[in-house]
Amino acid sequence: MSQSVIGRPSVNPDTSSPDTPAPTDQRPHGLVWKLGRWFLDGLPTIIVMSVLVAIGYYGHTHHWKIPTFAELTGQAKLVFKDWCEEHGVPESKCVICNPDLMPASPDYGWCTEHGVNNCPLHNPDVAELKKTPVITKATMQQADRALALRERPDNNAACKVYQKRIQFASNEAVQQAGVDVELVDQESVTEWVSGTGEIRYDPTRLANLSSRVPGTAWRVLKNVGDQVQEGEILAVVDAAEVGLLKADLVKAIVAEKLARKNFERLNGLKGAIAGKDILEAESILAKEEAEVLSVEQALANLGLSVDVSSIANLSKQAMIDRLRFLGFPNELAEQFRSQTASANLIPVRSSMNGVITERNVVSSEVVTPERTLFEVADPSWMWLILNVPLEEASLIQVGQQVRFQPNGSRKEVTGNLSWISTAADKQTRMVKVRAEIDNAEGQLRDETFGAGRIILRQEKQAVVIPRSAVHWEGCCQVVFVRNKHYFDSPESPKVFQLRNVRTGFVNGNRVEIIAGLLPDEVVVTQGSDVLRAQLLKNSLGAGCCAE
Known part of the structure; x- marks a missing residue:
């Protein structure tokens, strides 16, 4: 029997020995x-x-x-991929990835004269035409006139967009994309400066007529709208001053006759009488002659000319009868004589050929020289006064043609610029100009408003395309031009070339192309958004002016 020791643990003889210490866990946890x-x-x-x-x-x-x-199992047919994801056409036909399929046109670079790259005016071989056109001297001069006239939209010389090409897989793809094209045409182009204005009577052909002396309107013979000739009597005024001048003339003539007889009598007695008496008689005669001249001039100032020598030998009563209707034609004189008219009558005459536009008098009405009785105008020539923006005043010159369309009229009248104001309106900052308009037909009316155009330039054969065909690509204006080999065969690449253009005058939906296109080329007019989207896709990150 084993004996346990109090205070010591029992040891398993199978797992340990009294001499081996118990194991301990050394790993970190x-x-x-x-x-x-x-x-x-x-x-x-x-x-x-x-x-x-x-x-x-x-x-x-x-x-x-x-x-x-x-x-x-090896029974499937092999399929080869032939598609250019970047340009959306079969890769084997992609002219961008495979330039040898359609070599690009020569790159002539920037044209400083016309402001475009690959200028067709200097390098007509870049035009997408089967036959290289001939650029005439007249064509170059036309472009020079357009550029010299005024500032035109500029292109950036560093722009490289013109080197791009857009390709479609087929003509059906072009039609499905809604792309429409139009032939580059030649049309007459008229460039102008516009302005609003009005038709007015020519002030040099307008007369305001009044009585030369105060009096009473005895007869009014003409009315508004009547055609009158120069010197024709419009009205008759009864003026006491006229009667007094006629009486003074008669007295002066009689006094002169007596003074002359007395001088001639005394002069015949020379030597028998004192020379003093002869000189005194001569002085009196000279005084009476001066009096006759004075009264004669006073009547002439009123438009009543009298030939004193023709009435000097008449009797006093005969002179009064002759002077009674001084200034009136015989037929009117006879008519007035039957009406027992006074000797105070003075006619109001027209000073020009024209038409009466205003009448401001009736019979028995008191009139004065300050009051206008009639307005007579010659409407055969009218003035057109236009207001032109100050910024465009430098473009106009005397002699340029002016076209004006009155409000409410379909007819356009023409004239020539005759005057340009040297000042601008303080409030509107507009410059007034004047043109003379032929109105022989009498269709124009005074104070008629409308719109006018001053013609700056006229070209009979300018290159014109729809406005929708021109696009601004950040630093240059471009159009999409169809390649000349587009319809050579069904397999021909369907390519559109970008072209820099310099635009000129814009009229409605048509725009003049000064440089960049030639007649008979074909440009995209509708559906260009598809081409622009493809251009943007190809140029992402490059920028308009990137190489």
Whole structure:
């Protein structure tokens, strides 16, 4: 029997011996150690999963797919991919990726004279035409006139968009995209400066007539609208001053006759009488002659000319009868004589040929020289007064043609610029100009408002295209020109070339092309958004002026 020792643990003879101490756990049990241990244990799994994900991503981006049974058994037909994703056409026909299929036109660079790249005026071979056109001297002069007249929209010399080409897979694709084209045409172009204005009577052909002396309107013979001739009597005024002058003339003539007889009598007695008496008689005669001249001149100032010598030998009563209707034609004189008219009458005559536009008098009305009785105008020539913006005043010159369309009229009248104001209106900052308009037909009316155009330039054969064909691409104006080999065959590449253009006068939906296009080329007019989208796609990150 074994004997236990109090105070000591019992020892299992099978697992330990009295001489071997009990084992102790020396490993650290911290969090870092546990995470590191976990990572090391899972590292093989992480590596395997990463490789699988990489293979899957590569296959997805390269369009891997599970092979069909026919492919596994070798019975499937091989299909070769032939599509250019970047340009949207078969890769074997892509002229951008394969430039040898359609070599680009020569690059002549920037034209400083006309402000475009690859200028067709200097290098007509760049035109998309089967036959190289001939540029005449008249064509070059036409472009020079357009550029010299005023500032035109500029292009950036560094712009390289003109080097781009847009290709479609087929003509059907072009039609499905809604792309429409139009032939570059030649039309007459008229460039002008516009302004509003009005038609007025020519002030040099307008007369305001009044009585030369105060009096009473005895007869009014003409009315508004009547055609009158120069010197024709419009009205008759009864003026006391006229009667007094006529009486003074009669008295002066009689006094002169007596003074002359007395002088001649005394002069015949020379030597028998004192010379003093002869000189005195001569002085009186000279005084009476001066009096006759004075009264004669006073009547002439009123428009009543009298030939004193023709009435000097008449009797006093005969002179009064002759002077009674002084200034009136015989037929009117006889008519007035039957009406027992006074000797105070003075006619109001027209000073020009024309038409009466205003009448401001009636019979028996008191009139004065300050009051206008009639307005007579000659409307055969009218003045057109236009207001032109100050910014465009430098473009106009005397002699330029002016076209004016009155409000409410379909007819346009023409004239020539005769005057340009040297001042601008303080409030509107407009410059007044004047043109003379022929109104022989009498269709124009005074104070008629309307719109006018001052013609700056007229070209009979300017290059013109629809306004929708021109696009601004950030630093230059461009159009899409159809390639000349577009219809050579059904397999011909369907290509549109970009071209710099310099635009001129814009009239409605038509725009003049000064340089950049030649007649008979074909440009895109509608559906150009599709071409612009493709251009933007091809130029992403490059910018308009990138190489």
